[in-house]
Amino acid sequence: MKLSLNWLKDYCHFKNKPEELAELLSLSSFEVEKIHYPAQGLQGVMVGEIRKIEKHPGADRLYLAQVNLGKKNIQVIFGDKAEVKEGEKVPVAVAPMFLPSGLEIKERKIRGKESEGMLCLESELFPGAPEVLIRFDRFVKPGVSLAKALFLNDVVLDLNITPNRADCFYVLGLAREVSALTGKKLFLPSFKVKEDKEKIDLKVEVKEKDLCPKYEARVIKGVKVKESPQWLKSRLILSGIRPINNLVDVTNYLLMETGQPLHVFDADKVDKIIVRKAKENEKLLTLDGKEYLLDSSILVIADSQKPIALAGIMGGKETAVSEKTENIILESALFKPSFIRKASQKLGLRTESSLRFEKGRDRKMAEQALDRAAEMIRELSAGRVIKGKIIVSNQEPRDSRVKVSLNYLQAILGLNVDSKKTKEILTALGFKVKEKEKEFEIIIPSFRNDVRMPADIAEEIGRIYGYNNLEPAFLKGELKPVQEDPSLYYENILKEILISLGFDEVLNYPFYNIHLAERLSGYPLHNHFQLANPINPEQQYLRTSLIPLLAGATSRNLRSFEKVKIFEIGRVFLKGKAIFPKEEKKLAVMISEKGKDKISLYREIKGTAEYIFQKFGLEKIDWKEEKGSFNGYIQNRLIGSLSFFPTKEAGFFKLKDFLVIFSLNFDLFFPLIKEKKKYQSLSSYPGVKRDLSVFIDPHISWFKIKELVLKINPLIKEVELFDLYYREEGKKSLSFHLLYQSSERTLESAEIDKIQEIVIDQLEKKLKAKVRK
């Protein structure tokens, strides 16, 4: 909310500088987001009276004006855009100065004639304002500064009022707050309504007393609808409200000052007032020019025939004030906050009024605001306030009370505040305090409906005392080892391993579009959870797989990098039998490299997967080839799989190169981890390496060859592939090391030769391999 400090000073004569006050408010009440100085940049702009206008002798479209600035006269040259007449009073920028736009005004000659300033359009003074000339009335003297004439010698604080403090969405509430903070007295507005002799004759019927606990109205006759005086307009403008006419402006003024939304009906268009729920399919055309279809969840103000306003939200167009209006009904009412909120949400219509009603109003302010508005309208529109007012009200509820002990306040704040200070703070904020042996009974004022319990009282004491005056305390407790969450613990180790292998961690959104959901997730669309209100269609479905978006990231990075190695660990959301999704943690690892062959990429990702399994002590994995991927099982549960991104879908991400994927079902994986590894005694006898190269049918898998060789003799400990290529005539060439080792003796060369011969023989016979010599 925008708070004018001049307005605030009407009710609390604080002495602090604006910056100090802002700091005080920020630390004890509400954050001040910005301090505005509305007169800034207008120094040197004055009200000038145009004495005489002549055509510029040397230019067709220029004029010379003699301008009276009170103590002196100057000559100003202006163009025909400023449609100004002799005798008018307008803003004049007097040289030398700079306008807010940065334009320099200096004395200069234009075609031989001296110009000592510039006539300013509103847009030249206030960026964003219309291109019109402001004209001042007879009460404004030539030579006064523009800032003074427009009541802009003010400072405006932009406050971020928290939604619990409905009492501070208006000037009077903030004045009370400032009074408590500065110790300066609070002055409440004092006035008397000058009533006419004619007595009020208005029928008001409230059918929904729970929804409208109070309805008050006055009638004012013989009003003249016109522009408001400058001081009023300026206060509204500085508060962020556009002035309209004197009647509307008064209601807005009171809204800003008292927080009480008021409404004005044209009395000649309303025969009586009924507060009721709308009937099914009733319609109302409102002030904003829109027609709303209503039902019983919406409270309306109606006349004998039809709705004339959406209660607490917006008035109807038909009964609104127009230039011809002479007699008005002024409404000040209270409505049930939650009902107004629901209605406003249902209609999709949020207004200054509804926002205030839904936060709850001060029930004692309604009458005061009504009287104040009536008196102001009388003053500003020459109307007659008809004698008396209508008040339809439920019984006033008792003031609520909170009991709290000094001990509690001290304990919850960690502060040795005494009972004197406690009473002082609460009294300044408008609470009434009764004390009995360090137990307080506190009467909550009607404007503080947010205070309901001892903790709320603690907050009042704490913030006014100043949270920064508390001595920070430290936690104490028994020192016991803290259990680590194994899922998080192993996730972090896994991440560390992956980066040590050269993979970068990418984080993606947990939602994706319909195409990715359907074609790349591995789950049908109906197994996806759907967002009811996605920001855009790209984010419509909760992911069931990490692969689609990670593949997208791989592709994007291939524009800048030759090789991309990335991974993500995150949740996927699967439909199960429960209402909530099964949130499963998954890992996806990807490698792609420009122009790289399939085999090399595959071997690299497989090496990564094997290294991870081995690091975590998982040696026994059953790998099975299934539906174009290679799946690893432990105890018959699918733990991880190796695959290629499907070539037919590569178009999604404009992928030109092979992309290999290792995915891991982390939630199944981590409970199987064996951190404790069993020591194997080291052989003290050297191993002997022999190499072998064979040509073989390309359909014979490496696994088959390896299995065959290892079975030949237990002295063969390892078979390790080191070269592989395909020959044109349908053969592949494999080269591998064989490691011979015994744990009991040093092997003789002759012995190894013998086994090696058997190996060659078996390979030739069983697999029809041809050994390269």
Added chain:
Amino acid sequence: MKEKFQQLKLRILEELNSVSRLDDLEKLTIKYLGRRAGELTVILRNLKNLPLTERKETGKLVNKIKEEIEKVFKEKEKNLKATIKEEFFDYTLPGKKADQGSLNPLTQFLNKVIKIFFTMGFEVVQGQEVESEEYNFDLLNIPKDHPARDLWDTFYLTGGLLLRTHTSPMQLRLMEKRKPPVRLIVPGRVFRHEAIDASHESVFYQCEGLVIDEGLSLAHLIGTLKVFLEAVFGEIKIRARPSFFPFVEPGIEVDMSCLICKGKGCSVCKQSGWIEMLGAGMIHPEVLKNMKVDIKKYSGFAFGLGIDRLTMLYHGIDDIRLFHAGDLKFIKQF
């Protein structure tokens, strides 16, 4: 005659001994072995003037000496070159790139946060990302049809569930299985239905803190946050301001003195000298009741750290969208 040649050989070797530079060696080579006027070359050339018998024997001898000398010279050259190699080592040669990846800076920072709280005896717990209105709002004292709900723009799923708007629902879920005293943190992803720009994301990370024990006060909350922020950012000042979160009372926001300008005012802190760091407060009695905690015996506090914002401040990152952009040019910097 023989002796004369042996002496020559000795002289050459002596001279060679004193050579320590390649160009001196070259001069010496020309002097003795040069094709036109090298002493040994000349001797060999003049052999033809000797009598035939002498010629044969002398020729043999001189050739042998020449071969020896050439061999020694070659060796010397090799040695000298090797010395040069060592003397002129080029330390500006580029290093061979290490194949090491990076964690997303969010993960790195979150790990830092977790580690600090872990050393302070906080248990680290994970929570679900899809929540119900009941846990995300109702049980946290944010009733339906209350304006406080406007503080959270929410992604709803068809069917009524929602993506959690904060990590706070975990306060309740965790207390279903625990009894005070507790010290917990819950790091995790949260979601807001918000337009995205350089300082607003719809997907971001929070770390919820929850402490319930006997005799806890607001001063404990401020003390705990102070030591945490100091552990992350070093010597800083903090201040607390009143704020409103329906699940705490009193509620506060904590600012930290601006790291960039040290409190003097700059564009990062919008000239205020302070940077808003986190929201916190004493757990609201209604929420404690919802946790089935005896409010006569226990009190507690909770706080919510915005991890993205803290990470941005820590590294000087100026665009929040980079965290989820998947751009390795960004990630590899960390």
